[in-house]
Amino acid sequence: MHAALAVPLQAGVLPAVSDDLVARAREGDRAAFEALYRAHAGRVYALCLRLSADVLRAEELTQDTFVQAWRGLRAFRGESAFASWLHRIAVNAALGTHRASERRERRVLPLAEPPQGRSDAVDTGLAVDLERAIASLPPGARATFVLHDIEGYAHEEIAGMMGVAAGTSKAQLHRARRLLREGLTR
Amino acid sequence: MSCDDVRAILDAYLADELETAERRAVTAHLASCAGCRSEVQAWSELLERARALPRSIEPPRDLWPDVDAALDAAPVVALGAAPWRPRAGLRPVWLVAAALALVVVTAALTTFFLRESDTLLARKLKGMPGAASPSTETRPASEDLLRSLEEQNLPPETIAIVQRNLAVIDVAIAELEAALAEDPDNRELARMLVSTHRKRDELIQGAVRAKEGG
Numbered sequence: 001m002h003a004a005l006a007v008p009l010q011a012g013v014l015p016a017v018s019d020d021l022v023a024r025a026r027e028g029d030r031a032a033f034e035a036l037y038r039a040h041a042g043r044v045y046a047l048c049l050r051l052s053a054d055v056l057r058a059e060e061l062t063q064d065t066f067v068q069a070w071r072g073l074r075a076f077r078g079e080s081a082f083a084s085w086l087h088r089i090a091v092n093a094a095l096g097t098h099r100a101s102e103r104r105e106r107r108v109l110p111l112a113e114p115p116q117g118r119s120d121a122v123d124t125g126l127a128v129d130l131e132r133a134i135a136s137l138p139p140g141a142r143a144t145f146v147l148h149d150i151e152g153y154a155h156e157e158i159a160g161m162m163g164v165a166a167g168t169s170k171a172q173l174h175r176a177r178r179l180l181r182e183g184l185t186r
Numbered sequence: 187m188s189c190d191d192v193r194a195i196l197d198a199y200l201a202d203e204l205e206t207a208e209r210r211a212v213t214a215h216l217a218s219c220a221g222c223r224s225e226v227q228a229w230s231e232l233l234e235r236a237r238a239l240p241r242s243i244e245p246p247r248d249l250w251p252d253v254d255a256a257l258d259a260a261p262v263v264a265l266g267a268a269p270w271r272p273r274a275g276l277r278p279v280w281l282v283a284a285a286l287a288l289v290v291v292t293a294a295l296t297t298f299f300l301r302e303s304d305t306l307l308a309r310k311l312k313g314m315p316g317a318a319s320p321s322t323e324t325r326p327a328s329e330d331l332l333r334s335l336e337e338q339n340l341p342p343e344t345i346a347i348v349q350r351n352l353a354v355i356d357v358a359i360a361e362l363e364a365a366l367a368e369d370p371d372n373r374e375l376a377r378m379l380v381s382t383h384r385k386r387d388e389l390i391q392g393a394v395r396a397k398e399g400g
Contacts, residue, residue: 034250037253038250041244041249041250043241043242045243045245045249046242059247059249062249063249063253067253067257070257127235127239127240130232130235145236149236150236150239150241170197174194174197177196177229177232181229181232
């Protein structure tokens with residue numbers, strides 16, 4: 001019964017994007033790129049917000065992600081889905097930032113209001129509690145939890161992105177879950 | 187199997203990654219331990235709640251105008267930029283050199299974030315104690331290459347293109363070195379620094395090879 005929890009979480013939920021839009025954007029069509037931005041900004045921002053736990057930084061990271069994507073579109077050959085490629089850029093940008101700022105004072109996501117997201121059957125109170133708890137995690141544990149348990153990346157992928165061993169990713173995830181469990185039952 | 191043993195492998199149990207014998211041992215423990223059963227239930231609920239979180243959160247304001255403006259300020263590798271036109275009479279070999287330079291810089295700025303694995307870099311970084319070594323390891327070679335490029339007597343247009351793209355890479359190198367100064371044990375930053383230095387070398391080598399091949 002618990003094995004179902006091991007099923008990849010993001011399969012099928014990435015927004016579909018017209019190949020034509022990507023092709024046009026690759027040729028420099030700014031309107032096509034804006035359409036890609038409109039289709040993906042919410043998911044990229046959600047990812048950046050959870051990884052950075054900082055609203056203003058999440059905005060910056062979202063912008064950086066799309067600027068990097070624009071610069072790199074010609075190198076994008078379509079081996080992976082555009083959304084997956086874009087999200088990898090966002091993850092790399094966010095992880096690079098959190099590594100550089102790990103020693104600075106950590107700011108906690110100011111979630112006075114629940115995120116205005118799109119999801120089926122979300123209990124708003126529970127979601128806000130969980131978002132707050134995630135934001136209060138240490139950066140490494142938070143990144144691992146977000147990437148594994150929310151975004152559905154495998155430990156090997158996370159290890160590659162974070163520059164750590166897969167075992168370290170597993171240990172960080174265990175720590176994150178334990179801290180969340182403790183934090184949510186207080 | 188003790189409660190501590192069970193709780194240490196809850197992740198693997200929930201992911202159904204335990205060997206059969208170990209899984210049976212956990213199941214047997216759970217049958218007789220209400221505390222651990224409660225813990226399993228709590229972890230399962232946590233993961234369900236995580237799965238139910240919204241995947242998309244609209245930014246509090248429209249970020250597109252800022253993105254749009256940033257695209258206008260993008261460096262020379264930006265799409266949509268007017269193609270560079272050589273002056274009349276420029277030999278084809280310089281066209282090759284210039285095109286190669288732009289391709290290499292484009293790759294430098296994009297793979298900067300996208301490259302996942304690189305065995306050469308892995309060897310360079312293996313056992314690297316700190317962040318300074320990639321810079322000091324690669325810079326002398328790069329400077330040698332730059333000197334050899336200067337000795338090639340390239341036309342000013344080609345030199346200008348190479349130097350402009352070198353400037354872009356050097357900004358990235360400076361930013362990485364600053365980040366590493368702040369976080370000297372960060373292997374990922376070190377890896378990116380090595381990669382960026384290598385792209386710098388490749389840019390210069392590409393121009394030299396184009397000259398030699400012409």
